Amino acid sequence: xxxxxxxxxxxxxxxxxxxxxxxxxxxxxxxxxxxxxxxxxxxxxxxxxxxxxxxxxxxxxxxxxxxxxxxxxxxxxxxxxxxxxxxxxxxxxxxxxxxxxxxxxxxxxxxxxxxxxxxxxxxxxxxxxxxxxxxxxxxxxxxxxxxxxxxxxxxxxxxxxxxxxxxxxxxxxxxxxxxxxxxxxxxxxxxxxxxxxxxxxxxxxxxxxxxxxxxxxxxxxxxxxxxxxxxxxxxxxxxxxxxxxxxxxxxxxxxxxxxxxxxxxxxxxxxxxxxxxxxxxxxxxxxxxxxxxxxxxxxxx
Ligand SMILES: Nc1ncnc2c1ncn2[C@@H]1O[C@H](COP(=O)(O)OP(=O)(O)OP(=O)(O)O)[C@@H](O)[C@H]1O
Numbered sequence: 423x424x425x426x427x428x429x430x431x432x433x434x435x436x437x438x439x440x441x442x443x444x445x446x447x448x449x450x451x452x453x454x455x456x457x458x459x460x461x462x463x464x465x466x467x468x469x470x471x472x473x474x475x476x477x478x479x480x481x482x483x484x485x486x487x488x489x490x491x492x493x494x495x496x497x498x499x500x501x502x503x504x505x506x507x508x509x510x511x512x513x514x515x516x517x518x519x520x521x522x523x524x525x526x527x528x529x530x531x532x533x534x535x536x537x538x539x540x541x542x543x544x545x546x547x548x549x550x551x552x553x554x555x556x557x558x559x560x561x562x563x564x565x566x567x568x569x570x571x572x573x574x575x576x577x578x579x580x581x582x583x584x585x586x587x588x589x590x591x592x593x594x595x596x597x598x599x600x601x602x603x604x605x606x607x608x609x610x611x612x613x614x615x616x617x618x619x620x621x622x623x624x625x626x627x628x629x630x631x632x633x634x635x636x637x638x639x640x641x642x643x644x645x646x647x648x649x650x651x652x653x654x655x656x657x658x659x660x661x662x663x664x665x666x667x668x669x670x671x672x673x674x675x676x677x678x679x680x681x682x683x684x685x686x687x688x689x690x691x692x693x694x695x696x697x698x699x700x701x702x703x704x705x706x707x708x709x710x711x712x713x714x715x716x717x718x719x720x721x722x723x
Contacts, residue, residue: 424487425450426573426605427472433480434467441467443629445481449573449622451603454595456616456637458609458708459626465609466506468626469577472607473503485573499527502571504579508562512551516544516561520568527569535568538594542587556582563591567598574598576608580615588612592619617704625711633711637704644707645681649674651695661689665710677710 425448432445441464449455459465470476472483474490483490486497493501511519516539524530539546542560545553553561559582566574574595580588596619599606607624610616616623623640625633633640644665649655651672659667659676667676672695683699690697702710 424484426486427607428484429472429481430484431481432468432471432478432483434464434471434476435479436467440629442471442626445631447624447631447634449605449607451572451605452599453622454599454606454620455608455622455624456610456613456620456704457607457624457626458613458616458704460712463626464629465626466577469575469607469609473501473575499529499569500572502566502569502574504559504562504566504576506577508558510550510558510561510565512549514550515547516550516553517546519550519561520565523565523569529570531568531570535564538564538567541590556584556587559583560587560591567594570598570602570604572602572604574604574606574608576606576610578610579608580610580612588615595619613705613708614703623704625708627712640707641701641704643681644677644679644702644710646700646702646706646710647674647676647678647689648698648700649676649693649695650698651693653694655693655695659693666713 427449429445429447432442433440434442445468457465457468471478472490474483474485474493477491485493486500488497514522520535524532544557544561544564550558550561559579563579566576580591583591592615595606598604617637620637622635623633623637624631647661649659654671655669655674657669659669659674661676661678663678663680665677665679667674681699686697686699
């Protein structure tokens with residue numbers, strides 16, 4: 423069976439300016455992937471290119487084995503998408519909009535739809551043009567979820583949701599990923615949310631996916647070392663794979679990547695110091711991985 427999502431040597435440029443470069447990645451059933459990157463890193467561009475909205479300048483994307491720019495109704499029925507800017511039909515009511523979608527979707531889950539509409543207080547009979555931003559976002563999510571897609575792509579899906587709706591939405595995502603064995607790929611700047619549900623991280627930086635692996639592996643690999651020495655430490659500490667270091671007298675904090683706990687004793691002996699290893703949450707990891715640009719950095723992540 424072909425992979426749900428396969429990206430090969432993908433490149434995108436706008437008016438000759440490269441936005442994505444040499445991206446190769448794939449996703450398997452059950453993957454919940456957090457797509458991280460600063461503003462303008464290219465997340466929306468990547469998600470829209472995956473969906474086949476534009477022909478890539480380099481490389482290709484395959485969805486269910488078919489080029490994303492050539493997918494037909496069969497593949498489209500297996501995809502759910504929540505765009506950053508919703509594309510709802512303003513003149514309809516939520517009830518009419520949902521009905522319209524349901525008619526085109528053989529696998530529509532009506533009980534799920536009713537449950538979400540009720541728990542998210544969707545005003546079913548008001549015109550969509552009169553809904554609040556949060557209500558519109560909820561409706562977009564319901565439209566994307568209820569046909570039980572095998573590939574669910576969400577671009578900033580929770581930006582306008584209140585904390586209760588966000589938590590409910592995240593719970594739904596986890597359930598869907600587990601029950602339907604689908605792929606979920608979503609971007610968000612609310613990194614704490616992503617950490618709750620994602621099992622993989624794709625990190626976009628300098629046009630490339632500089633990290634694409636298990637979230638747990640990332641957390642074990644990039645750590646902050648708190649060093650406490652008997653004597654003053656040198657300005658530049660001889661530790662490999664440093665992202666950032668701050669030395670003050672006998673103490674230092676150093677963020678390193680490719681950390682291997684077996685090395686701790688050796689470094690302690692080398693520096694004649696005690697080292698405490700701090701494992702970071704995803705938000706701190708994101709900050710550390712982006713704040714290293716001006717610092718001494720031995721190579722790219
Ligand atoms: N249609 C376009 N024409 C020209 N440049 C574009 C176009 N769309 C996006 N860009 C540029 O490509 C880069 C990536 O934009 P993109 O929207 O993909 O980033 P993003 O990571 O989704 O950002 P954000 O987190 O702010 O939503 C930005 O520099 C943006 O200005």
